[in-house]
Amino acid sequence: ADYTLRFAHFFPAVAGQQKDIFDKWAEAIETQSNGRIEVEMYPSSTLAKPPALYDAAKHRIADVVVTVQGYTANRFPLTQIVELPGVVQSAAQGSCVLQSIYDEGFLDKEYRDTKPLFLFTHGPGGIHTVDKEINSPEDLEGLRIRRPTAVVAKILEGLGAQPVGMPAPDSYQSAQRGVIDGVSLPWEGQYTFRLNELTPHHTEVGGLYTLSFVATMNKSFYNKLPADLKKVIDDNSGMDWAKIAAASFDRLDAEGRKQALEMGHKINVIEGGAENPRWKPVLYQATEDYLAELEKKRLPAHKVYARAMELSQTTCK
Amino acid sequence: MNSLSRVFGKLTLLMHWIGGVFLIGMMFSTLLDVITRGLFSLTDGAVDWTFIGGVELVKYFLLFTVLFILPHSVSRSQVIVDLFTDHFSERKKQLFEAFYMLCFAFLGGAMSYSFYHLIDEAAMSYETTQDLLIPMTYFYGVATFATAMLFLSALLNAFSLVFTKKKGDDA
Amino acid sequence: MSTTAIGLTCIAVMLVMIAFRAPIALSMAAMGFIGFGSIVAFEPAISILGSGPFETLSNYSFSPIPMFILMGVFASKAGMSQELFTGARTLFGSWRGGMGLAAVTSCGIFSAISGSSMATAASMSRVALPEMEKNGYAPTLATGTLAAGGTLGIMIPPSIALLLYALITEQSVGDMFIAGVIPGILGLVLYGLTVAVLVILYPNIAQPGEATTLKQKLVGLKGLIPFTGVFVFIIGGIYSGWFTPTEAAAVGAAATWIIAQVRGMNFEQFLEAIQETLVMSAMIFFMIIGAEIFGYFLSVSRISFTLVEWVDALQLSPYMVLFCILILFVLLGCVMDSIAMLLLTVPVVYPLVEAAGFDPIWFGIIAVITVELGLITPPVGMNVFVIKSVAPHISIGAMYKGVLPFVISDVVRLGLIILFPALAVGLL
Ligand code: NA
Ligand code: NA
Numbered sequence: 042a043d044y045t046l047r048f049a050h051f052f053p054a055v056a057g058q059q060k061d062i063f064d065k066w067a068e069a070i071e072t073q074s075n076g077r078i079e080v081e082m083y084p085s086s087t088l089a090k091p092p093a094l095y096d097a098a099k100h101r102i103a104d105v106v107v108t109v110q111g112y113t114a115n116r117f118p119l120t121q122i123v124e125l126p127g128v129v130q131s132a133a134q135g136s137c138v139l140q141s142i143y144d145e146g147f148l149d150k151e152y153r154d155t156k157p158l159f160l161f162t163h164g165p166g167g168i169h170t171v172d173k174e175i176n177s178p179e180d181l182e183g184l185r186i187r188r189p190t191a192v193v194a195k196i197l198e199g200l201g202a203q204p205v206g207m208p209a210p211d212s213y214q215s216a217q218r219g220v221i222d223g224v225s226l227p228w229e230g231q232y233t234f235r236l237n238e239l240t241p242h243h244t245e246v247g248g249l250y251t252l253s254f255v256a257t258m259n260k261s262f263y264n265k266l267p268a269d270l271k272k273v274i275d276d277n278s279g280m281d282w283a284k285i286a287a288a289s290f291d292r293l294d295a296e297g298r299k300q301a302l303e304m305g306h307k308i309n310v311i312e313g314g315a316e317n318p319r320w321k322p323v324l325y326q327a328t329e330d331y332l333a334e335l336e337k338k339r340l341p342a343h344k345v346y347a348r349a350m351e352l353s354q355t356t357c358k
Numbered sequence: 359m360n361s362l363s364r365v366f367g368k369l370t371l372l373m374h375w376i377g378g379v380f381l382i383g384m385m386f387s388t389l390l391d392v393i394t395r396g397l398f399s400l401t402d403g404a405v406d407w408t409f410i411g412g413v414e415l416v417k418y419f420l421l422f423t424v425l426f427i428l429p430h431s432v433s434r435s436q437v438i439v440d441l442f443t444d445h446f447s448e449r450k451k452q453l454f455e456a457f458y459m460l461c462f463a464f465l466g467g468a469m470s471y472s473f474y475h476l477i478d479e480a481a482m483s484y485e486t487t488q489d490l491l492i493p494m495t496y497f498y499g500v501a502t503f504a505t506a507m508l509f510l511s512a513l514l515n516a517f518s519l520v521f522t523k524k525k526g527d528d529a
Numbered sequence: 530m531s532t533t534a535i536g537l538t539c540i541a542v543m544l545v546m547i548a549f550r551a552p553i554a555l556s557m558a559a560m561g562f563i564g565f566g567s568i569v570a571f572e573p574a575i576s577i578l579g580s581g582p583f584e585t586l587s588n589y590s591f592s593p594i595p596m597f598i599l600m601g602v603f604a605s606k607a608g609m610s611q612e613l614f615t616g617a618r619t620l621f622g623s624w625r626g627g628m629g630l631a632a633v634t635s636c637g638i639f640s641a642i643s644g645s646s647m648a649t650a651a652s653m654s655r656v657a658l659p660e661m662e663k664n665g666y667a668p669t670l671a672t673g674t675l676a677a678g679g680t681l682g683i684m685i686p687p688s689i690a691l692l693l694y695a696l697i698t699e700q701s702v703g704d705m706f707i708a709g710v711i712p713g714i715l716g717l718v719l720y721g722l723t724v725a726v727l728v729i730l731y732p733n734i735a736q737p738g739e740a741t742t743l744k745q746k747l748v749g750l751k752g753l754i755p756f757t758g759v760f761v762f763i764i765g766g767i768y769s770g771w772f773t774p775t776e777a778a779a780v781g782a783a784a785t786w787i788i789a790q791v792r793g794m795n796f797e798q799f800l801e802a803i804q805e806t807l808v809m810s811a812m813i814f815f816m817i818i819g820a821e822i823f824g825y826f827l828s829v830s831r832i833s834f835t836l837v838e839w840v841d842a843l844q845l846s847p848y849m850v851l852f853c854i855l856i857l858f859v860l861l862g863c864v865m866d867s868i869a870m871l872l873l874t875v876p877v878v879y880p881l882v883e884a885a886g887f888d889p890i891w892f893g894i895i896a897v898i899t900v901e902l903g904l905i906t907p908p909v910g911m912n913v914f915v916i917k918s919v920a921p922h923i924s925i926g927a928m929y930k931g932v933l934p935f936v937i938s939d940v941v942r943l944g945l946i947i948l949f950p951a952l953a954v955g956l957l
Binding site for chain 2: 547548549550551552553554555557558561562575576578579580583586587588590591592595599632771772776778779780782783784801804808809810811812814816835908914917918924925926951
């Protein structure tokens, strides 16, 4: 091969995302470039730790990385608007919203260091607890819940829970020992991190939150490619791949949910989701606080939020 | 040269003890986290002194502890395999050590260079820590300083190993 | 030069550097940097010199290492370690291997709960090594028991290694932990037997204590109380959910600090304790940083992939495949850190194992035992290096010699689990 492309991410090598998204993308690149680009996979953070992944693409430690924007707090504030309550009901919808906002140029400033290929989100995050059944925000009072990012921490805090930051693989042991009372994860995460083994109570609040992801490329790697290979990369960027990624997450969500049901767990579905009158006020407040904070930094937060909601209710529905 | 490295030795020793303060800080922040959490659940939430960011405090205390002790320790706290070189003369061993100190100086310099660039990059991207929302640029600043001291310390050590016949005791 | 050739060259140069008195940490960091630079490019390699150490040092799961060292140092300042070993000596009376057995057992328990082999080796050797030497134990036996004992906790749950294996291969974590119980205990028993056999074969490596009466033994048990108390406090706290295994280190350090203060430790001794902790932490973290940088280089060298491809191309019978994989693990374990090795190799060998029709949980146990071996095998045996940092006066050669019987004991354990899979999967 003329070019070796190092592709790094933090998912385990056997994770569904590897087969459904990353392997497929690698295969597409290799065949469409007639083998002139060879893709080398680096799963399980073997090339960079999760918080360092984005910079790994920037500094060409890896040529392409897939990472969670929220792992580097405050670096992608406008992107993370997609994560706010009420925006996302499924990975397909969330990915469509995020990719569209990016395509419309709202997020250009946040990604000027690298060349984003496609952006996506996971499905709706839920609350999964060890002992206590969660029906309303009051039930969360004082519970220690593992959170993925600062934005989700704000939402949980708004609900009265105590967000606890810890690496995702640690949540299993912590839940087992009672250090945390539960986790906030989509079904796919429950499945990947084996947490269905420990948390028999599940609460689905439609549109509670989501997490945004980006697959992004080192700029100089892209710039050095000849025009025809650049085209191969361009052909494998954007909405099409956002949709492929989303389909994988939605499929894995279904699998994780099925697993819980097969284990005889109870799934508590909050009627109306984030719009439910008992949940809406606190979630609305968390959203407003987040947007206000961004506006204070002179970021067009309300504008992006309005567009995200519009997309979520129209084009991406 | 000798007085320079003596003054410098005092400076790295000071950093070493500051590292000790961070070490104790690490212990106390964990204890505080555990105790406030314990009180919270003992009193069913009546006494809520819990705080957010305990894990983060410990993480960055660890980072600072180690960064601050590196410059003083680079020539002292190393594990060396002495299996094959026992028959070397003291002078020869000293020269080898000097060469390795130069390598450490190079690595320390490269680290410092790398961190120095991250200061600006982090300032431009506004990245902060997850829980306490402290700008990352400060952490990179401290890391730049500590690794620059590592560079200087290793370099001075290499020189004193080459130019003094007997192994200098500059602790 | 091909990537594999660069990879092998850099490993070889690293070993030569180590042989020529280069600090271990430097050998790994320098060759990791040069190797990464040659395979990828030097600008990203310089970035790794920043981001690698930064991510490592701000890694929460490394925080127990200095805390457990601090705990070990306070314990010895408080006189608790002397008591512990005086107690053990009275208890075992004139039996030669008594203290060795006590050391292996306490290392096993300590590493089981702390979850960190290196933290165990660091703090237990600080506690036990001076006492064992004082009591006429040969340096080989003393360091061997301590280095090997610390590896036991990798298998005994809670275990990060088993958890990672389960996540990588999509097995149930609970099943994985249960499967680890008997192999973990078996390891402890075999290490105990190893000590017994050694003192029978080489009586002069351990001095017997004086014969003691039953009454003396019972009185002697008192000496075990303070240290065991801290142990029980830590274990109890972890299992009742008051604190995590990670937090237990700081809690244990604080508890022994209080005991040391109550027993009249003065400010000067306190500063000594801090100083000792800092010196050992510096040694260990220098090596951890070096291993991290070297690990990134090993990743991009694709050596583990290449080796697995070779094995796959040979088209062997299932048990030959298993044999080759284990040999591969042992070889990689010679130069690699255990967690990095699991992350790098398991995803690539797992398809071979599945194709050969082996039980994935059983294989996980075998893999973890083999990976565990890497911590004590020469030339790069992290546990041995950690003990070297406590006992600079004992040569590495003596330490590796002391570890050898325990390596054999682990190979026996591997054989038993391969012959009788029920040892691992019987409880499921
Ligand atoms: Na363990
Ligand atoms: Na080894």
